[in-house]
Amino acid sequence: MMSKTVIYAGEKYAVVDVGSRCVYCNEDTAFGSGRFVNRVGADHFDEETKEYRDGYSCADCMSMECDRCDKCIPLDEDITPYCVYGDDALDEFSDGAYRVCHDCLTAEETKILKENPENDF
Ligand SMILES: [Zn+2]
Ligand SMILES: [Zn+2]
Numbered sequence: 483m484m485s486k487t488v489i490y491a492g493e494k495y496a497v498v499d500v501g502s503r504c505v506y507c508n509e510d511t512a513f514g515s516g517r518f519v520n521r522v523g524a525d526h527f528d529e530e531t532k533e534y535r536d537g538y539s540c541a542d543c544m545s546m547e548c549d550r551c552d553k554c555i556p557l558d559e560d561i562t563p564y565c566v567y568g569d570d571a572l573d574e575f576s577d578g579a580y581r582v583c584h585d586c587l588t589a590e591e592t593k594i595l596k597e598n599p600e601n602d603f
Contacts, residue, residue: 505526505535549582
C-alpha cells in the first residue's frame with residue numbers, strides 16, 4: 483500500500499489515514515455512529531503525536547466560538563454580519579465581532595434579523 487506524505491512546517495510526514503474517525507478527537511463518525519450526518523472531510527497535524535491525520539471532523543470539533551462571550555456555538559447557529567445585514571454587510575459587526583451566538587445579539591441586531599429573516603440562511 484502506498485502511503486501518502488505531506489510537507490508540514492518544512493518537515494515531511496506520512497499521512498495517517500484514520501478512515502471515518504475524527505482527526506481531532508478520534509471519535510468514529512461512520513454511518514450509524516450518530517456523527518455521520520454532520521461530519522466533514524478534514525486533515526489535521528497533531529503536535530503531540532506528530533501524526534498528520536487524514537479523515538473527518540465531527541460536529542463538536544467544528545463548533546465555533548462566539549466572539550462576544552467565547553461560548554461554543556452549535557453548528558449552523560452562528561450569526562455573522564451577513565445574517566443580519568444581508569449581502570451588503572461589512573465583514574464585522576460595529577464592535578469588531580464577526581461570529582456571535584443568538585444570546586449575544588444586541589437588541590438592534592435582533593430587530594434587524596427578525597425583520598429580514600431571509601438574510602439568516
Ligand atoms: Zn471530533
Ligand atoms: Zn455569545
